[in-house]
Amino acid sequence: MAVYTGPVQDLVDELGKLPGIGPKSAQRIAFHLLKLPRDDAQRLASAITEAKARVSWCERCFNVASSTYCDICADERRDGSVICVVEEPRDVVAVEKTHEYRGRYHVLGGAMNPLEGIGADQLRMKELFARIGSEEITEVILCTNPNVEGEATAMYLARMLKDMPLTVSRIASGVPVGGDLEYADELTLGRALEGRRAVD
Amino acid sequence: MAVYTGPVQDLVDELGKLPGIGPKSAQRIAFHLLKLPRDDAQRLASAITEAKARVSWCERCFNVASSTYCDICADERRDGSVICVVEEPRDVVAVEKTHEYRGRYHVLGGAMNPLEGIGADQLRMKELFARIGSEEITEVILCTNPNVEGEATAMYLARMLKDMPLTVSRIASGVPVGGDLEYADELTLGRALEGRRAVD
Numbered sequence: 001m002a003v004y005t006g007p008v009q010d011l012v013d014e015l016g017k018l019p020g021i022g023p024k025s026a027q028r029i030a031f032h033l034l035k036l037p038r039d040d041a042q043r044l045a046s047a048i049t050e051a052k053a054r055v056s057w058c059e060r061c062f063n064v065a066s067s068t069y070c071d072i073c074a075d076e077r078r079d080g081s082v083i084c085v086v087e088e089p090r091d092v093v094a095v096e097k098t099h100e101y102r103g104r105y106h107v108l109g110g111a112m113n114p115l116e117g118i119g120a121d122q123l124r125m126k127e128l129f130a131r132i133g134s135e136e137i138t139e140v141i142l143c144t145n146p147n148v149e150g151e152a153t154a155m156y157l158a159r160m161l162k163d164m165p166l167t168v169s170r171i172a173s174g175v176p177v178g179g180d181l182e183y184a185d186e187l188t189l190g191r192a193l194e195g196r197r198a199v200d
Numbered sequence: 201m202a203v204y205t206g207p208v209q210d211l212v213d214e215l216g217k218l219p220g221i222g223p224k225s226a227q228r229i230a231f232h233l234l235k236l237p238r239d240d241a242q243r244l245a246s247a248i249t250e251a252k253a254r255v256s257w258c259e260r261c262f263n264v265a266s267s268t269y270c271d272i273c274a275d276e277r278r279d280g281s282v283i284c285v286v287e288e289p290r291d292v293v294a295v296e297k298t299h300e301y302r303g304r305y306h307v308l309g310g311a312m313n314p315l316e317g318i319g320a321d322q323l324r325m326k327e328l329f330a331r332i333g334s335e336e337i338t339e340v341i342l343c344t345n346p347n348v349e350g351e352a353t354a355m356y357l358a359r360m361l362k363d364m365p366l367t368v369s370r371i372a373s374g375v376p377v378g379g380d381l382e383y384a385d386e387l388t389l390g391r392a393l394e395g396r397r398a399v400d
Contacts, residue, residue, distance in 0.1 A: 007251040008264055014247040018229050024382070029218050031290050033248060034255055034264060041252050047214040048245040051207040051230070052238050064208055064234060090231050183224070 008034070060131070062107040062124050064089045072096075072104060079103040084141045085128065085157065087111050087150065091181050095143060098190035103141075106131065111149035112156060120156065128157075132164060139167040141196060145181045146171075158199040169196040208234070260331070262307040262324050264289045272296075272304060279303040281338045285328065285357065287311050287345055291381050295343060298390035303341075306331065311349035312356060320356065328357075332364060339367040341396055345381045346371075358399040369396040 008030060016026035033041045057063070058070035061083075065071070072078055072092070082103030086092055092105050108123040131137065142157055144150035154170050161168045171192040181189070208230060216226035233241045257263070258270035261283075265271070272278055272292070282303030286292055292305050308323040331337065342357055344350035354370050361368045371392040381389070 006266060007247070007254045011247040011251040014244040017244075019232050020225050020228065025220050027290055027293070028220065028382070030251070031264075031288060032219050034251060034289075038252050041248055044214040044217075045245040045248040047207070047211040048233060048241055048248075051211040051234060052241050054207045055234055064231075066206060088231060089234075090227055093227070182228070 061105045063092050081138045084143045086143045094182050097186050100190045100193045111144055111153040113149045142170045168199045170199055171196050261305045263292050284341045284343045286343045294382050298386050300390045300393045311344055311353040313349045342370045368399045370399055371396050
């Protein structure tokens with residue numbers, strides 16, 4: 001639309017690239033930012049820059065971290081013998097909110113999706129197998145999303161881990177199938193963790 | 201939530217302040233930004249900074265502008281005798297999209313809302329009256345939102361402009377009452393402009 005002048009259109013365009021933000025929302029947010037005192041808008045810009053500069057990935061589990069290890073890997077009180085395998089850092093948050101889990105995590109960085117060219121090599125599976133080889137892991141909980149890609153990823157991992165001397169489990173049904181883990185309520189996700197079954 | 205480390209939480213907090221962005225969306229957008237290549241995320245941060253630095257308000261109509269006057273006020277082909285009074289710059293965009301209007305605008309910066317302490321003095325009404333005094337205006341179209349605050353603002357302006365030698369009109373019903381102008385489709389808003397009636 002020719003109605004906007006350059007910098008406003010740029011802002012609308014950039015906002016419109018965010019997930020879940022359509023053109024109308026992008027426009028509404030842009031004008032909201034333009035009306036804000038400059039300091040308030042600048043805080044958002046700085047938060048983005050800061051987060052990109054200071055946040056990196058945990059060297060062990062690939063969760064978000066502000067130093068070498070994430071807060072969970074750095075916490076000596078966590079049970080180092082159990083790994084909960086999730087797709088994304090936001091899934092770590094979802095599991096943490098259940099207060100049902102005291103082990104550590106492994107963030108794959110997505111799920112297998114052949115159509116988008118995401119296979120085992122594009123995910124942090126090699127790193128997971130390396131951890132199982134070097135750390136004293138007794139249980140792996142497959143906590144990928146209960147949708148097609150997440151299930152396929154869990155099944156693939158289950159097959160790969162089958163002959164290793166550890167328990168492999170998949171979170172129980174209880175989480176609504178077809179949805180995203182992130183949107184499950186704490187109780188449902190807690191139940192699912194509690195009722196996990198061994199993969200045969 | 202203690203799960204996030206500082207800069208991630210800051211980013212989620214700042215995103216959550218945007219209109220229409222709830223905590224879950226804020227989190228999803230934050231992790232999306234963290235996963236993006238740094239340049240892509242930085243483009244959004246820069247767009248905000250740039251827009252705040254370069255975009256100001258038109259000295260005549262208070263639309264967004266990147267120099268003294270906005271593109272519409274600077275366009276000599278626009279009919280300078282008609283003023284369309286709107287609440288926000290995004291409403292200018294909505295009216296422009298109908299291609300039904302060739303006059304100029306006046307952006308009030310909101311609508312009257314006694315509960316939030318927004319009266320005539322908090323809006324750019326004095327500036328509107330000054331324009332009517334100094335420019336050769338023959339018609340004022342009251343194009344505030346068709347909700348309670350917008351209607352009240354239109355009625356207030358109609359009363360104030362009553363004895364002046366100009367036509368004052370209100371956009372016709374046709375725009376759905378109770379909603380926001382910004383969400384009206386082009387056709388409906390075009391009809392409403394076309395069918396405007398004199399305020400008696």
